[in-house]
Amino acid sequence: MFDRYSPFVRPYLSTRSLEPENQETPIQFIRNEIVNTRLFFRRNHFSYPTLTFSNFWIPVKGSVATPLMLLMQDLYNFKSKTIKVVLECSGNKRSLFEPKVFGEQWEKGAISQGIWRGVPLSTLLKLAGISENAKEVVVEGYDYGKRTDLKGVYSYTRSLPIEKALHPDTIIAYEYNHKPISFKHGYPFRLIVPQWYGMASVKWIKQITVIDNSFEGPFQSIDYVYYPNKDDNKGAYPVTKINVDSTIQKPLHMEVLDTGKHLIQGIAWTGGGYIKEIEISTDNGKTWTNVLVENEEKTPYEWTSWSYEWSVQNKGEYTIIVRVTDSHNRTQPKIPFWNRKGYGYNATDKIKVKVE
Known part of the structure; x- marks a missing residue:
């Protein structure tokens, strides 16, 4: 799963905060299409909930013909679906913004990928019989707590x-990488929404x-909203689809290399279509070279791994930049x-290295 490391030296999550727990995947050391549970990033707004017997039931109610109360075993009995999905926190790379913004200062590791198994949410909704006037489906989690900007206690709830x-x-997933979802990642039930931020x-x-x-x-109308202006809410709109993006995993930023x-x-x-073009520059954007893209065996919701052999004979400092374009012609911007x-x-990814 990893290269350049002995069995006794293994990467681990990078901690952003302890209460609530927020930790990054060591994405620069991942050499596999599947991230194991131990290295899957953790994003929380509150402390972890306490599991009780009630956690193993899911009510489906509201504007439906027949409200449901489903036990875990009921979900196991429905026809399941297995999908490989990349999950990315919408705050991934927040620390790179200029000017700086407040919030968890994620670097490049608030992203992971793996195989989820569960029951399509549509199966439950159709069984309950949603009304003709249904507009949204609200999903509430057991995690809750106080917010700094509002009075009272709130659960994490999205629609x-x-x-x-x-x-x-x-x-509605109950397995990750062919095992029950871990408690810290949502056990026993977690909603998985491919192509949308986490x-x-x-x-x-x-x-x-x-x-x-x-x-x-x-968490719908205040958080997870794009506010283009620093001092007012004009032009605000909701965060939904994942932007086209890329990350250089190797070499590391500020690494010293030999010739x-x-x-x-x-x-x-990307959050729509597939990666169509990958370009790399080793001279700070003066010239660009296309990297071979192989998407034949990719499913729609996973990342594309890429590599480029760089031959460098001259000593000095180099800036390496990568930009990608998806099948909807969305390209990573420079800014x-x-x-x-x-x-x-989702600006073009950039690192610096020194060749000695």
Whole structure:
């Protein structure tokens, strides 16, 4: 799974905060398409919930013909779906914004990928019989706590438009990499919403409610909203699809190399379509070279691994840049879209190295 490391030296998560626990995947050391549970990034707004017997039931209610109360075994009995999905926190790379923004200062590791198994949310909604006026599906988690900007206690709750909720690949997952989801990643039930940032994939599902209006909870209407202006909310709009993006995993930023051949490696991903083009520059953007893209065996929701053999004979300092384009012709910008809460950073990835 890893190269250049003995069995006794293994990477671990990088800690951003302890309470609540927020930790990054050591993405620069991942050499596999699947991230194991131990290295999957952790994003929390509150302390971990306490599991009780009630956690193993999921109510489906609201604007439905037949409210449901489903036990874990009931979900196991439904036809399941297995999908490989990249999950990325919308705050990934927040620390790279200029000017700086407040919030968890994620570097490049608030992203992971693996295989999820569960029941399509649409299966439950159709069984309950959603009303013709249904507009959104609200998913509430068991995690809760106080917010610094509001009075009172709030649970982590998000909604999906009915179309996204009914998408066959939006699932209620109970397995990750062919094992039960770990407690810290949402056991026993976690929503998985492919191609949307991770805030949509609610953990520790408490209940599902179909509504015929727009949900206005704070994690929907205050957080996870793009605010283009520092001092007002003009032009604000919700965070949804993952932006086209890439990360250089090898070599490391500010690494010292010798002359000769070096393998530059990384990943690229997008929230719509597939990665169509990957370009690399080893001279700070003066010239660009296309990197071979192999997507034949890729599923729609996973990242694309890439590599480029760089031959360097001259000593000195070099800036390496990667930019990618997806099949919807979305290309990484040179400068990211700055927004007050620091979401969706996806500028061309850049590192510096020194050759001696």
